[in-house]
Amino acid sequence: MEDDDLQRPYSVCTRDDLKERITKQIDVISEIFCVSNSDATVLLMKLRWNSQLLSERLSQENKKLLTESGLKPVDVTDSNQDLSDSSCDEFYEFFDDVDDDGDDVVKVSTPFCSHKFSTTYWSKYLDKNFFSVEKTLDTISCPHHDCGASVGRDTIEKLTVKDRDSYDEYVLRSYLEKSKKQIKQCPGCSYFIEFHKGTDAEEYGLNVVCLCGHNFCCRCSLETHRPVTCNNASDWLSRDLQKLSEASDKSLSFLWIEDNTETCPHCLSPLEIGLGSLDSKFVPCGYCSGSFCWECMHSEESHKTESGTYGDCLEPVEQDPLWNVEVVDTSCLDRWEACEVSLVEARSELQAFKESDNTSEEYIRIVRDGLMLIVQCRQFLKWTCVYEHIHLEYEASKKEFLRFLQDYANTLVERYAETLKEDTKALSAAQLVCNVPAVTSSIGNYFYNFSKALKDGLDAVKVKxxxxxxxxxxxxxxxxxxxxxxxxxxxxxxxxxxxxx
Structure with missing residues (x-):
């Protein structure tokens, strides 16, 4: 566990770390109660990896627990019967091509029964019913439908390498299933986030930072979306964002039509007019063949005098809009897209950072923490745009105040990035220690109060x-x-x- 993990309510661990922990837990049970590692694994999986409960039951009702878990010999009518050649109705229904031909095929059974099956049969059975199934079961039993013997590592060891690896992953999945409230896998890599004992993952899991630099929410596995809820974030990504994008495109289309076309007063069709190529101020309509003046929008006939010449333009006609289009404020979408660009740049800088042999560990830690802080700030600013869209649609005063806070926060982040970049070029840990922590503290305090203000609904703004x-x-x-x-x-x-x- 790193020093940073002691300050945070969670730590980052690898798949190998978890497997090592599982092995130790199995070894302890095996050593204390004199059972094989294979049987200890079966028992722990059955009791959801609760070592205390398992210890109590092994001490008080050993035989009963072993019998319930399928770890006692099972009576078989004919131990010499080759069940692989039996009717498929006696087994799982998907095995209609059950076994291999020939007498040299190796037959494998559990230590607790004599139901023998070929390794090919075992592989299909395990993969179909356990390894490829999303939900893990407490016990893997013998393929025979009337047999309650458990399948443990001692049986799996007689199968293929692929089966052994799949079984190890299955055991890990079982362990993670019982620990799903405290251990979450990072969506961006293979690392796991484990919350410390006594820590509420639901409370502290909204903003988790993995070693790979990925920020995510443990509740919904989306990227960190403070200050909005998981439901708000899901609705925004799956529905609102697309609607706003469509509304923005539609608005741009109507604005282009309004700026680059004129409406024929005869048939009300929009006409694109290249004014620089007009020989006169009268424009022929391509739809109704009528002609009108593009300056006053009256017909050509209305400009003619009694003598047959063209007179001055008449009073311009005030045209009604062709479509009654509801105006949609898409400014939060523009800000969202701008913040997304800044976030991508911040992540790129974090990924591009390379450790050098000529720099100290303290220097590397300060720079990496600084780059990760910039990523977190950029991500928070991006989701404040969603907060504005959801909560402040009809509150102009609070929206104006929020945008002021956003702009000031953006300025702080840019200054922090510049300070970090300048001090990084100096390649001096002493200079970084002198300059960066003060700026880090300042930006940290600001974003803490910013987040608190949003949580309180921007109560500082007095609305009538x-x-x-x-x-x-x-x-x-x-x-x-x-x-x-x-x-x-x-x-x-x-x-x-x-x-x-």
Whole structure:
């Protein structure tokens, strides 16, 4: 365990570390109660790796426990019967091509029964019913449907290397299954995160940093998403993000049409006009063949005088929009995308950092911790955009304050990155120790208070109570009254707007 792990509520361990721990637990039970390692493994798996409970039961009801676990000899009607050649109905239904031909095929049975099967049969049976199944079972039993003998390592050792490796992984899965509240695998690598005893993984698992640099949430296995909940993060990634992207693309399309086209006053079709190539101010419509003036939007006929010449333009026509499009604020999406770019850059710098033989361990630790801190800050800033979208859609004052906090936080992170980069070039641990910790403390305190403010709902911003407002709002265009539940004027819309729930 590293020194940093003592300061955090969790530690990072490898697959080999867990396997070594499992082996020690098996050896202790085997030595104290004089059972084989194979039997000790079977017993621990059956009792969900609870060594204390297993010790009590072995002391008080040894024979009963061994019998229940299939670790006592099983009576067989005909011990010489080759069950591999029996009807497939007596075994698992998927074995219709059960056995190999020839008398030289090695037959394997458990130490507690005489039901012999070929190694090929064993491999298929174990893979189909245990190794390839997502859920681990407490006991692996003999393939014979009436046999309760347990299959342990002593039987597996007689099979192929692949079967032995698969069994080791199965035992590890069993151990992780009972420890799933305290041990989580990093989604970005093969490391495991183990929370210390007495630590609530649900509380402290929202922001876990693995040695590989990946930040994730232990509750939902998504990337760290503070300050929003797991459900909010899931909804954003699976639904809201796509909707906002589509709304943004749609808005850009309508803006382009509005800026680059004119509406024919005859048929109301949008026409793209290249004003630089026009010979006159009158534009022919390609849809209805009518002609109109692109300056005042009146027809060509209305410009003609009694003498047949063209007069001055008339008063410009105020055109209504072609579509009643609900305006969607996609500014949080723009900020999300900008933060994502910064986060990718921060992760790239962390992955690009290489340890040098010419630098001390303290220097390497400070630089790596600094780069990881930048990644965490960038990730937090990215998810504050989601917080804004979910909680502050109708609270302009709080939204403005949040964006101020975001901008200031972004400035702090950039300054911290510059300080770290400059001191890193100096290749001096003394200079890093002198400059970086002070800046680290400053940025750490700011983000702590930033996170706390969001958790409290930005209570520092005083918002007027709804009782101070009128029961409705008036449309600027038609002066119609609308309830606060409507985002757009009901009179101006061609179709009713669905009320917000």
């Amino acid at each position: 109570h709804y009782d101070d407002f009128a029961p409705c709002w008036l449309c600027d265009r038609c002066s119609s009254a609308n309830t606060w539940l409507h985002k757009a004027c009901q009179m101006c819309c061609e179709s009713p707007v669905v009320e917000a729930k």
